[in-house]
Structures are given as structure tokens and as C-alpha cells.
Amino acid sequence: MRITNQLQNRQNLLNYQNSAVKNYDSIEKLSAKMKITRPYEDVGIYVDATRLDYEATTLEQIKEATTKASEFAKNTDQTLNDFVDTLDSFKVKLIQAANSGEHSTTSRVAIANDLKAMREQLVSISNTAINGQYLFSGTAVDTKPISFDGSYNGNDNNIQVLAGSNLTVPFNIPGEGLFLGRDNDYAKQVTTNITLINKHEKLNPQSTNEEYIRLTDEIYKLIGTDYWNSTKMGQDGEMNYTTDFTSDKVAALPPTVFFMQGQRPSGESFSTKFELSAGAKVSDLLEQMGRAMGNTDTNKVVEVSINKDAQIQMTNLQNGNEMMSFSLFGLTAQQGTAQQQQLGLLWDTNKIRGATSLPDIEVAARLGFVHLTSFIGSPNYINPDTLAASATDYDKLNFATKGATVQNNSSQIVRKDNSFATNATRLSEVAGLSSGQIGAVGGGNPNAAGTSLANADNLIIDVTAKNGVQLRATIDFDGTKVQNQNGAVIATYPTITIQQKPVQQGQAIYRGNFYKTFWNEQLVPNANPPRQIGNQAMRVETDDLSFKEINDMLTILANGDLDKMNGKAVNIAANITQQELNNAYADFEDTFLQASVSVESTMNHRGLITLKDKTTSVTSIKIAMYQDHGGKDYPDAVGTENTKSASVLSFNKNDAVIIDRPSIDLFADLDDMIEAVFNG
Numbered sequence: 001m002r003i004t005n006q007l008q009n010r011q012n013l014l015n016y017q018n019s020a021v022k023n024y025d026s027i028e029k030l031s032a033k034m035k036i037t038r039p040y041e042d043v044g045i046y047v048d049a050t051r052l053d054y055e056a057t058t059l060e061q062i063k064e065a066t067t068k069a070s071e072f073a074k075n076t077d078q079t080l081n082d083f084v085d086t087l088d089s090f091k092v093k094l095i096q097a098a099n100s101g102e103h104s105t106t107s108r109v110a111i112a113n114d115l116k117a118m119r120e121q122l123v124s125i126s127n128t129a130i131n132g133q134y135l136f137s138g139t140a141v142d143t144k145p146i147s148f149d150g151s152y153n154g155n156d157n158n159i160q161v162l163a164g165s166n167l168t169v170p171f172n173i174p175g176e177g178l179f180l181g182r183d184n185d186y187a188k189q190v191t192t193n194i195t196l197i198n199k200h201e202k203l204n205p206q207s208t209n210e211e212y213i214r215l216t217d218e219i220y221k222l223i224g225t226d227y228w229n230s231t232k233m234g235q236d237g238e239m240n241y242t243t244d245f246t247s248d249k250v251a252a253l254p255p256t257v258f259f260m261q262g263q264r265p266s267g268e269s270f271s272t273k274f275e276l277s278a279g280a281k282v283s284d285l286l287e288q289m290g291r292a293m294g295n296t297d298t299n300k301v302v303e304v305s306i307n308k309d310a311q312i313q314m315t316n317l318q319n320g321n322e323m324m325s326f327s328l329f330g331l332t333a334q335q336g337t338a339q340q341q342q343l344g345l346l347w348d349t350n351k352i353r354g355a356t357s358l359p360d361i362e363v364a365a366r367l368g369f370v371h372l373t374s375f376i377g378s379p380n381y382i383n384p385d386t387l388a389a390s391a392t393d394y395d396k397l398n399f400a401t402k403g404a405t406v407q408n409n410s411s412q413i414v415r416k417d418n419s420f421a422t423n424a425t426r427l428s429e430v431a432g433l434s435s436g437q438i439g440a441v442g443g444g445n446p447n448a449a450g451t452s453l454a455n456a457d458n459l460i461i462d463v464t465a466k467n468g469v470q471l472r473a474t475i476d477f478d479g480t481k482v483q484n485q486n487g488a489v490i491a492t493y494p495t496i497t498i499q500q501k502p503v504q505q506g507q508a509i510y511r512g513n514f515y516k517t518f519w520n521e522q523l524v525p526n527a528n529p530p531r532q533i534g535n536q537a538m539r540v541e542t543d544d545l546s547f548k549e550i551n552d553m554l555t556i557l558a559n560g561d562l563d564k565m566n567g568k569a570v571n572i573a574a575n576i577t578q579q580e581l582n583n584a585y586a587d588f589e590d591t592f593l594q595a596s597v598s599v600e601s602t603m604n605h606r607g608l609i610t611l612k613d614k615t616t617s618v619t620s621i622k623i624a625m626y627q628d629h630g631g632k633d634y635p636d637a638v639g640t641e642n643t644k645s646a647s648v649l650s651f652n653k654n655d656a657v658i659i660d661r662p663s664i665d666l667f668a669d670l671d672d673m674i675e676a677v678f679n680g
Helices: 005-032 043-098 105-126 175-179 220-227 230-236 247-252 282-293 338-342 349-354 358-367 547-559 578-595 666-679
Strands: 160-164 167-170 189-191 256-263 269-276 302-306 312-316 325-332 371-374 400-402 405-407 459-464 470-483 489-500 510-513 515-523 532-539 599-603 609-613 622-627 657-660
Touching (some): 043 105, 105 666, 175 666, 220 325, 256 282, 256 349, 282 302, 282 325, 325 358, 547 578, 547 599
Antiparallel strands (some): 189 312, 256 325, 405 609, 459 622, 470 489, 489 510, 515 532, 599 609
């Protein structure tokens, strides 16, 4: 090839241009301080740069979000400090009020008003909001968490903040756990509320002060003069402190039979009775109580003791367990006069030992046929017969009425996880079922303990409706049985019979099963065009009966007008037709919808049945729910090894007072404390 001047010039020009471009690129990179300024210059570097830019932006967003979360957390921390300071002040005032000897009624009421003001301040603190967001509402940050009545309106969800790649951190404290939480490090404790006085020492002419019962004291010191009735005392005076209580005379005194029932930490209900001689120790009484609750020689489930106020205190040794309750009273035969004995006005020891019917015991105690030793002072409970409750009453009691609300006092607790019952909870899940007891509910198979309500005693619901009508509903848990060809029962359905009080045999306003609907996707045969059945009525099986069905029925009963159900006797036999089911459900649904306009019944956050009368500020509705044991409230034989399952469902109980429990309901507890101070 021939090289010319023109070719050389062109080559020099090209080299110059390339150098200029490279020089420009270098100057551009130096001025921009970047290795590349265009993606095509180096794809690898561009991808890395884009990724780093994204991560930088993300880190900036994380920094901004965590800063806001940190401020939220700091405000929460400061608010909690204010809350604790106010609670400390509340505690100081409460202790001050407890020193009752130092206060007149006016002074005590003034303290109660101070406590009430602090309670309102705690509500205000709980409703603290920052930038329009409430601190303790969970993720429902625009909802005020605490109402004036102390109810919680938020949720239990955490607000999460992005703190890194695929890393989220919660930064709030939901009020549900704070105000209605559960601390599984705590044990349930209950106590009797009657101080046990040494009645023998009261006879001592040298004694000037009341002496409390101690563990080492004998049982006769619980009873003292009451081994004799008032007539005997009126004739001969009180028993002599020394001469009537020598060792030989104590040995001749009648024994005391103690009647106990309740719920064990295992969730099993029980009733039992045991006997102690007059010379036995109070410590023997506590040991027998422990055995009734499930203690053995090698395993203790409860601790039973005497507290400083000479009251019996019981502690569940399984932390976090909400189940444990008991009721206790003692019966002792009295000497009486020959005429009283001849007229049958006194119970002897053998009759006390054989007593199984709680109503019979209540009558005998009220009429003074036997000496009653009380351990639990009855509050203002009234039974359905309009009588004030005594120490012998257990769960045949009216619910408490407060304004327009009627509520039971015994939380319904799911046995498998200690959670509080909701409307969806089945009664069989909370029932104190057991197969290890005489006549117990649950069948004879030890491996199937607590599986069925089918042979539980009937549940009675006594209601005085808002219109004044008095009704009784009887739920028979195996009222309808379905058998196979071999005669074996394969399904049971509870029946309900509603009668007007006073109840007369054979007369009923309504009789039927419990009904609900389910979505049946089955095609209707021979339909043109084909279509689905849709919502189809069915009966509720015994072990599927839920608190929703019970609350719906309470709504109807409390309203007092059975409307479409009035006068109906629905087929409760096994061979009911689908049309009969549909009609029965339609009648129930119409009646319920009418009743729910003025009455509403549901489960609250603590597993309590809560009925509200929507038409008044002070309701006249009364409710009692209890089981009918047919005179067998206690076993025939004496001894803690002889137990029966008693009330596997209890809703309003006159039992030992709860003084500590794993769960809290903060504002409800504060209200109880304030009320106690007001009432002295």
C-alpha cells in the first residue's frame, strides 16, 4: 500500500480525536469524581453503584423510621413512668385507708375520693397520644385505648419498624397486655374471708383480747360454746373454760364434718366431705383440704396455710394456672335438750355424715338444727328464692346487678390453655369434667376423661325478665339421643324446656333443641336449574354447645317475650325432618332478633357472661345459672377419697376470695379497691 500525506493527516486527526475524547472523559470523571458517568461505560460498576445507592436510600429511610420509633418508645417509657408514679401514690393512699382505726367515715370517704381522682388520672395517662397516635392502642393508633369505665378498645398487635434487611423490630406496648395481661410467673391465691377466733379462749375469764386460731390449735377451739344450743346456754350458762374441756371431755365431744367443693388446679370439679374429731388439730383440717384439692403423699398441687389474719389461704403451686377455687363449711351436732332431741329439732352426727343435699343442709343451718362453722362470709348475694346467701350456698345465686348490666362473678376458663372463654368457646371446653370420680361426668373410660357433657346434670337458668315475667329454662344435655342399629348412642343433642315460675309439672312455654345453620354446598336433586341448598338448619350437638348459644338464649329469656317460640313444642326426637329444623331455627332467629333490640348478652374479655339492658339505666333483670344435682350435692360417704364431680359448670360462686392471680384487669381491680374503701 502506498502511504500518502493525506493518509497520514487522516490518521493523525483520528488519533487526536481519540485522545481528545479520552482527555474529555478523564476531565469529566475528575470533575464529577466518578469512575463512570454513563451505564454503558462499565456495566458491572453501574450495577454495583445502583445497588449501593438503593442501600443508602434504604438506610436513610431506616434511620428516619427508627428515629420516629425511638421517639415513640421514649414517650411510651416516660408515660409508663408517670403511670407507675401515680400507681405508687394510689398504693400509699390505699394503705393509709387500710388503717381504719385512724379514720372517721368522713376521712375515709375523702381518701376514697382521692383514689377515684387518681384512677381518672391513670385513665388519662393511658390515653396519651403523640402526633395523634395513641401509645397503648396496639396497631389501632387512632382509637382511644381506655374508656371511662376502664374497658380496653385497642388490640394486642405490635407496631413494627424496619431496622435492617428483612429485620423488623416492635417498638410499642399494646394496652391489652399491659392492662389485661397475664404473667405466668404468678400463682393464683385464694383465701377465706372470716377471721377464725379461738372461741374456747373467749371463755377464759382471764383473757382480755380476742385470740386468733393457730395451726397447732384443736378443732374444738373453733366451736367453743357452740357444742350446746342456745336453750342449753340459757338454762345453764356458757360452758366452763376449764371443767368442760378436759382431755376426756374433749374426746367425748362430737366430731365436725367439713363440706367442701370447688375446682382443682387440674380443672376437675369436685365435692367431698371429711370428718375431724374435736381433738384434731387445725393443721389436720388444712391437710385434708389439700388432699381434696389433689395433694398426695408424693405430689403437692396446692399449698394450704393460715395467714396473719387467721384466714385459710390456698396457693396454686402451678404458676400461670387460673383454675382453683373452693367453698368450705363445717357442721357439728349439738347437745340440746331432751325435748329438742325428741322433737327432731337437732341433727345428730350420723345424720350430718349422711347429708348429701345442699338445700336440706341450708334449711338445717338456718333453723339452728346443727351448728354451722363458717369460713367464707357471704357478700350481698341473693339466691333465686330471694333469700340472702349463707356460708352453705355455693353457686345457686343470682348474678350481680350494676346499673343496666347483669354479670356473673366466675370467669369461664378453657382448661387446655387457661385462656378466658369467648362466645365461640364450647361449654365442654370449660367444664370441670373427670372420669376418676364416683358418678363423674365424662364416662367410665379413664383415657377419655372430660370429653363429654352428655351425662352432666341438668343446667337450670332462672330469669326474672325485664317485663317482670319469671322464667325457668332447663337444659338437659342428653335430652335427644341418636342410636345406631345396635342401640349404641352415636350422638346427643341438648334440649331446652322453658317454663313460667312457679313451675308446674308438665307445663311448658317452649321445648326444643339448640339450632344453628351451616352452608350446605350440596346441589338440590332434580332442581331445574340446579341450585345449592345454602344455609341449612341443624341441631347443635352436646359437646358443640357454645357460649354464643347460651348468651342468645339469655337474651331471649331476659327480654321476657318468647314471640315466635311461644307455645311451640318442637320435635326433639332423633327422626326430625329438615323442614321441622328449618322452622324451629326460623322461629328462634325471629325471636332472638326481636329480643336483641332491647337486651344484649355476650362474653367479656375476662370470660364473664355480661348482659346489658338497653332500655334503662337500672335494670330489673335477674339471672341465676346452676346445675340440678337432684339432692346429691355431696357424696354419700365421708372422706376425701370419696368425691363426686358436683357442679362441672359454675357461673356465680360464693367461694374463696381471689387475692392474686396470673391475669390482671387493672382498672376493674382499681374500681374494686375504691369501692372497698368507700364501703369501709
